[in-house]
Amino acid sequence: MTNILITGVGGQGIVLASKLIAGTAMKKNIPVMSAETIGMAQKGGSVQSYLRLGKGAYSAMFPRGSADLLLAFEPGEAVRMLPWLKKNGTAVVNTHAIMPTTASLSGASYSGEEMIAYLKERVENLILVDGDAACRALGSPRALNMVLLGAAVSSGALPFTVDEVDEVMRVSVREAFRDLNSRALRYQ
Amino acid sequence: MHTEFLMGNAAIARGAIASGLNLIAGYPGTPSTEVLETAAKSRPDGLYVEWSVNEKAALELAAGASYAGARTMVTMKQVGLNVASDPLMSLAYIGVKGGMVILVADDPGPISSQTEQDTRTFAAYSKLPCFDPSTVQEAYEMIQDAYAYSEKYHTPVLFRPTTRICHAYASIEVKDEAEFAVNTPEGFVKDSTKWVIFPKLSRNAHEMIAKREPVLSADFSGYSKNRIADSSGLPSRNLALASHGASFAYTMDALSLLDAEGISQAKCLEVLKISTPYPFPEELGLKFLQAHDEVLCIEELDPVIERELTYIAGKHHLNVTIRGKLTGDVTPAGENSTESVAEAIRKLLSGAGDSALSAASAATGNDNPPALPVRPPVLCAGCPHRASFYAVKQAMKGKKAVFCGDIGCYTLGNAMPLDMVDTCLCMGAGLNIAQGINRIEPDTTAFAFVGDSTFFASAITGVVNAVYNQAEMVLVVLDNSTTAMTGHQPHPGTGRTMMGEIVAKIDIESVLRGIGVKTVETVNPLELSAAVETVKRVAKEPGVKAVIFRSPCAVLVKPEKPAVIDPEKCINCKRCVRELGCPGLVISEGKVQIESALCTGCMLCSQVCPTQAIGKGGQKE
Ligand code: SF4
Ligand code: SF4
Numbered sequence: 001m002t003n004i005l006i007t008g009v010g011g012q013g014i015v016l017a018s019k020l021i022a023g024t025a026m027k028k029n030i031p032v033m034s035a036e037t038i039g040m041a042q043k044g045g046s047v048q049s050y051l052r053l054g055k056g057a058y059s060a061m062f063p064r065g066s067a068d069l070l071l072a073f074e075p076g077e078a079v080r081m082l083p084w085l086k087k088n089g090t091a092v093v094n095t096h097a098i099m100p101t102t103a104s105l106s107g108a109s110y111s112g113e114e115m116i117a118y119l120k121e122r123v124e125n126l127i128l129v130d131g132d133a134a135c136r137a138l139g140s141p142r143a144l145n146m147v148l149l150g151a152a153v154s155s156g157a158l159p160f161t162v163d164e165v166d167e168v169m170r171v172s173v174r175e176a177f178r179d180l181n182s183r184a185l186r187y188q
Numbered sequence: 189m190h191t192e193f194l195m196g197n198a199a200i201a202r203g204a205i206a207s208g209l210n211l212i213a214g215y216p217g218t219p220s221t222e223v224l225e226t227a228a229k230s231r232p233d234g235l236y237v238e239w240s241v242n243e244k245a246a247l248e249l250a251a252g253a254s255y256a257g258a259r260t261m262v263t264m265k266q267v268g269l270n271v272a273s274d275p276l277m278s279l280a281y282i283g284v285k286g287g288m289v290i291l292v293a294d295d296p297g298p299i300s301s302q303t304e305q306d307t308r309t310f311a312a313y314s315k316l317p318c319f320d321p322s323t324v325q326e327a328y329e330m331i332q333d334a335y336a337y338s339e340k341y342h343t344p345v346l347f348r349p350t351t352r353i354c355h356a357y358a359s360i361e362v363k364d365e366a367e368f369a370v371n372t373p374e375g376f377v378k379d380s381t382k383w384v385i386f387p388k389l390s391r392n393a394h395e396m397i398a399k400r401e402p403v404l405s406a407d408f409s410g411y412s413k414n415r416i417a418d419s420s421g422l423p424s425r426n427l428a429l430a431s432h433g434a435s436f437a438y439t440m441d442a443l444s445l446l447d448a449e450g451i452s453q454a455k456c457l458e459v460l461k462i463s464t465p466y467p468f469p470e471e472l473g474l475k476f477l478q479a480h481d482e483v484l485c486i487e488e489l490d491p492v493i494e495r496e497l498t499y500i501a502g503k504h505h506l507n508v509t510i511r512g513k514l515t516g517d518v519t520p521a522g523e524n525s526t527e528s529v530a531e532a533i534r535k536l537l538s539g540a541g542d543s544a545l546s547a548a549s550a551a552t553g554n555d556n557p558p559a560l561p562v563r564p565p566v567l568c569a570g571c572p573h574r575a576s577f578y579a580v581k582q583a584m585k586g587k588k589a590v591f592c593g594d595i596g597c598y599t600l601g602n603a604m605p606l607d608m609v610d611t612c613l614c615m616g617a618g619l620n621i622a623q624g625i626n627r628i629e630p631d632t633t634a635f636a637f638v639g640d641s642t643f644f645a646s647a648i649t650g651v652v653n654a655v656y657n658q659a660e661m662v663l664v665v666l667d668n669s670t671t672a673m674t675g676h677q678p679h680p681g682t683g684r685t686m687m688g689e690i691v692a693k694i695d696i697e698s699v700l701r702g703i704g705v706k707t708v709e710t711v712n713p714l715e716l717s718a719a720v721e722t723v724k725r726v727a728k729e730p731g732v733k734a735v736i737f738r739s740p741c742a743v744l745v746k747p748e749k750p751a752v753i754d755p756e757k758c759i760n761c762k763r764c765v766r767e768l769g770c771p772g773l774v775i776s777e778g779k780v781q782i783e784s785a786l787c788t789g790c791m792l793c794s795q796v797c798p799t800q801a802i803g804k805g806g807q808k809e
Contacts (some may be wrong), residue, residue: 009563011786026193026359033324034356039218039300042674043565043600056444058323058437060356063445063526076561100563101771105605114558141785186315 008073038075217265220293233623257373306489421455485512569772570788572739583723616646748789749805
């Protein structure tokens with residue numbers, strides 16, 4: 001059984017990443033279940049997608065300490081959900097922080113650096129991805145989810161290859177995004 | 189059969205279609221919305237799909253169709269059942285000819301609802317059979333069983349998944365089209381002794397229902413989805429568990445977790461799974477209680493199983509202890525989780541306390557994390573509601589006023605810095621609450637904010653009430669041409685139906701004038717000074733008056749180029765941030781910046797900037 005937790009801020013496109021992992025698993029005849037955040041929290045709140053690949057579980061919402069992979073689209077959200085990561089699990093984290101509107105209002109500063117430092121201290125298998133730089137290099141902010149998914153797959157934490165995910169992506173998204181997404185999946 | 193990866197709500201819709209569904213109607217509400225949307229998307233010939241004006245209309249529509257022999261479904265969230273409860277209570281007496289399932293999605297937590305009411309309790313109150321699925325696969329199968337029971341007993345039945353079933357996805361086995369049932373409705377057969385509710389009919393129907401209850405209960409004791417899940421070890425006499433819905437899944441996962449922790453007794457716990465809370469499968473419950481000394485009931489929302497088992501134990505003088513919410517062993521409110529269930533079981537297993545290595549402590553990184561950013565949901569960048577609230581706030585500055593809100597995205601207008609929602613109760617309530625406050629406090633200008641979809645669903649009667657009873661109030665209709673909160677469904681003001689037709693819109697301004705509201709002004713809220721002036725002018729009029737703020741939901745229109753801040757002109761007063769709280773405005777390195785990934789170029793901020801530092805985004809790019 002492989003447990004995957006994808007986390008981020010509403011609007012970052014974590015649902016597509018989750019769908020593609022599920023779709024690839026299905027194609028390889030691996031049973032899969034997932035649970036998504038839908039509703040108010042999608043408007044700028046913290047959102048999660050839980051995925052379980054393999055047999056034997058009843059609920060997709062696995063307990064703390066059992067994620068093999070934590071795929072975080074935002075460093076603060078990575079820290080928030082870190083208790084779900086298994087000892088020796090892999091964390092793939094976007095280093096670009098998203099400032100909540102509340103912080104702008106109160107004048108509080110939040111840069112994400114203290115989050116990264118915290119993660120570095122605690123997670124052995126930590127893969128940091130500068131999502132902002134990647135999107136600039138690829139020429140679109142919409143590439144973020146595929147860049148992170150690509151990094152997660154390349155890390156070997158999932159039971160499939162980038163090519164297999166790519167194939168599923170190409171039949172799941174609109175034609176206009178296919179080439180951008182393919183490049184993003186392979187961005188290193 | 190073949191395998192598909194489906195959302196729980198989609199599985200329910202697909203299961204209903206496989207049962208020969210002829211008509212589906214509902215009103216959007218999280219977490220139920222995707223059921224009807226899936227039915228519309230995979231609509232076979234001969235299926236009629238409708239977003240009705242509200243839940244009551246949907247249920248009555250489906251009742252009529254079922255009278256005529258159609259297989260029907262009605263969809264809503266739990267609070268929608270309160271709106272539909274009037275026809276529901278009577279329909280329980282009348283019954284149906286074609287199978288009818290009322291899908292009511294419950295929301296433990298609550299995650300996106302006003303209440304934590306339990307439709308299982310509503311089932312007992314209305315005396316309607318109720319089904320409660322535990323997984324996506326089970327929901328697909330159970331919805332088909334629900335139609336069979338509905339037609340066998342000529343009664344509407346309730347089907348109540350919870351959020352974690354509705355919004356879970358799983359790869360499940362589904363039927364091929366060739367395996368689908370087909371239902372050809374016979375048509376309505378007149379019979380006033382059957383379809384017209386009168387005291388005599390009601391008395392007889394009540395008696396019939398009372399006699400049916402034990403028959404259904406016995407039937408349900410043999411229903412394969414009510415069962416005792418086998419323990420993998422030798423069943424323990426001492427302790428056993430009883431559960432339902434998503435909590436059953438948590439319970440089974442909790443037992444595996446405890447087993448992995450080395451708590452060997454976990455293997456020996458039997459679990460009673462109740463999929464039909466009403467009528468309760470009493471024989472099955474009795475058999476289970478007789479085999480155990482102590483039973484822990486793991487439920488979300490109301491302690492329905494716990495009360496039923498306590499009743500059976502009393503009725504049969506059994507020496508068994510029933511534990512659950514009523515005894516403080518399970519949390520009275522909010523959701524359960526695999527961990528919370530494991531914790532409750534761990535506590536009851538004697539001696540397990542010391543050896544137990546709690547899963548949380550085995551996890552990484554829950555020690556002193558840095559202060560985490562708080563992220564409450566906010567109105568989207570460029571949302572026209574922000575402009576509407578801000579215009580009213582400016583217009584009423586320094587005056588005594590109360591702002592009654594309603595249900596929709598615009599409830600988020602309560603957040604700082606707008607702080608423009610003083611009350612919010614239920615769909616359409618704001619209008620009448622505003623009238624009530626003004627009756628007691630006549631010197632307060634009472635505003636009621638209502639969205640376009642809510643206006644049609646349940647605010648029109650409030651306007652009639654206000655006009656006829658000579659109330660003093662300002663009605664503000666936030667018309668963004670959609671039902672935004674639940675994912676943009678059409679409604680009578682949009683000119684689209686779920687059958688794909690383009691139809692005449694119902695015009696809100698004409699409705700208000702028709703009722704007798706003399707002052708009705710429509711204005712674009714993003715033209716700030718015109719909007720403020722309009723509110724000031726309208727608020728001075730006597731009686732009931734209305735402002736319609738018309739501007740489409742920011743998610744539905746193609747955004748303009750993001751705004752740009754001229755660093756030469758910006759004096760860094762941060763007024764735009766403090767006044768509006770738009771997610772498109774961020775402070776980075778001490779300076780106000782536009783977050784170009786979010787900004788829609790609505791230019792509201794440029795109208796509050798004292799130095800005109802914010803301009804339209806570049807023409808070329
Ligand atoms: S123009 Fe200003 S108010 Fe409008 S979305 Fe952009 S930042 Fe927000
Ligand atoms: S979805 Fe539309 S109505 Fe809702 S907050 Fe966003 S812009 Fe406003």
